[in-house]
Amino acid sequence: MLKTLLGPKTDSLDGEKNVAMYSQDVCSPSSFRPAPKLMDGQIHIWTISQRPRTLSDYTFLLSSDEMKRATRMRLPHLFERFVADHGLLRLLLSAYLETDPRLLQFGTNKYGKPRLLIPACRLRFNMSHSGDITMIAICLDAEIGIDVEAIRPIIEWEEIAASHFSLRESASIHAEEASAQIDAFYRCWTRKEALIKAIGTGLSISLDSFSVSTSLKEPAALLHCTWDAEEVSRWSLMHLDPADNYVGALAIRGAAWTTRHFTWP
Numbered sequence: 349m350l351k352t353l354l355g356p357k358t359d360s361l362d363g364e365k366n367v368a369m370y371s372q373d374v375c376s377p378s379s380f381r382p383a384p385k386l387m388d389g390q391i392h393i394w395t396i397s398q399r400p401r402t403l404s405d406y407t408f409l410l411s412s413d414e415m416k417r418a419t420r421m422r423l424p425h426l427f428e429r430f431v432a433d434h435g436l437l438r439l440l441l442s443a444y445l446e447t448d449p450r451l452l453q454f455g456t457n458k459y460g461k462p463r464l465l466i467p468a469c470r471l472r473f474n475m476s477h478s479g480d481i482t483m484i485a486i487c488l489d490a491e492i493g494i495d496v497e498a499i500r501p502i503i504e505w506e507e508i509a510a511s512h513f514s515l516r517e518s519a520s521i522h523a524e525e526a527s528a529q530i531d532a533f534y535r536c537w538t539r540k541e542a543l544i545k546a547i548g549t550g551l552s553i554s555l556d557s558f559s560v561s562t563s564l565k566e567p568a569a570l571l572h573c574t575w576d577a578e579e580v581s582r583w584s585l586m587h588l589d590p591a592d593n594y595v596g597a598l599a600i601r602g603a604a605w606t607t608r609h610f611t612w613p
C-alpha cells in the first residue's frame with residue numbers, strides 16, 4: 349500500500365526497509381490493520397472512542413518530542429488523551445502505509461499543522477479531539493481539516509458569536525428557534541474551525557473574514573470569503589454527526605469528494 353500512496357518520483361523511504369521488523373503483536377491493540385483501501389477522490393473519516401487499557405499500550409509508540417509535549421499537559425486526563433490520540437494516530441496512519449508506527453516522522457507548517465515527513469507521500473490527514481471522541485480524516489493529495497466538539501451549554505454563546513463570527517453567521521444563528529440556537533452555534537464553530545485547519549494557517553485568519561452556512565436546512569458550505577471571493581468555489585465543507593451530543597465538520601480543498609465512515613473499536 350505504501351508504494352501506491354507515494355508519487356512516482358519517490359526514491360527513498362525510511363520506513364519501508366523496516367516493514368519486515370514490524371510485529372503486529374508488539375503494537376497490540378492495533379485492529380486498524382488491514383486498513384481499508386483509500387481511493388483517489390475518497391475521504392476516510394475515523395471516529396475513535398476507545399482509550400487504551402493502560403497507557404503503556406501507546407507510550408512506546410510515541411517519539412521523544414511527542415512524549416515531551418504530553419508531559420507539558422497540566423492535567424492527568426489531558427496527558428492520557430494526548431498519549432492515546434497520538435498513539436492511535438500512529439497506528440492508523442501506519443496501517444494505511446503498511447509500516448511500523450514507531451518509524452513515522454511528523455513535521456508541521458509554521459502554524460503547527462502536522463504532516464507526514466515521507467518524501468512524495470500522498471497521504472494527508474487531520475485530527476480533532478473533544479470529550480471522549482477523537483476524529484481523524486485521511487485523503488490523498490488534498491489539504492484537509494476536521495473539527496469535532498462536544499455540545500455543552502455555553503451561557504455566553506451570543507458574545508462569542510458576536511466577537512468571532514461574521515454578521516451573516518450571527519444573524520443565521522439568531523434566526524433559529526431559541527432551543528436550536530446552541531446547535532447552530534456549534535455547527536458554525538466546527539465548520540469555521542475545520543476550514544482554518546484545512547487551510548492550515550490556524551487563527552492567523554480572522555474568524556469573521558469568512559462565512560459558513562449554519563442552518564440544517566442548507567448544506568454545509570463556505571458562503572463568503574473577504575480575502576479572495578474565489579475561495580468559495582475552492583473548498584468543500586461537510587457536516588458530521590459523530591455521536592449523540594457531538595457535532596463535527598470536515599473541510600477539504602476541491603469538489604466531488606466521497607466519504608467513507610469508520611468507527612473504532
Ligand SMILES: CC(C)(COP(=O)(O)OP(=O)(O)OC[C@H]1O[C@@H](n2cnc3c(N)ncnc32)[C@H](O)[C@@H]1OP(=O)(O)O)[C@@H](O)C(=O)NCCC(=O)NCCS
Nearest residue numbers: 459460461462475476477495537540541545548549550551
Ligand atoms: C490548533 C487549532 C488548529 C485547533 O485547535 P482545537 O480546536 O482546540 O483542537 P482540535 O482538537 O480540533 O485540533 C487539534 C489538532 O489539530 C492539529 N493541528 C494543530 N495545529 C494545526 C493547524 N494550524 N492546522 C490544522 N491542524 C492543526 C493537531 O493534530 C492537533 O492535535 P495535537 O494538539 O494533539 O497535536 C487552532 O485552530 C486553535 O487554536 N483553535 C482555538 C479554538 C478557537 O478559537 N476556535 C474558534 C472557532 S470559530
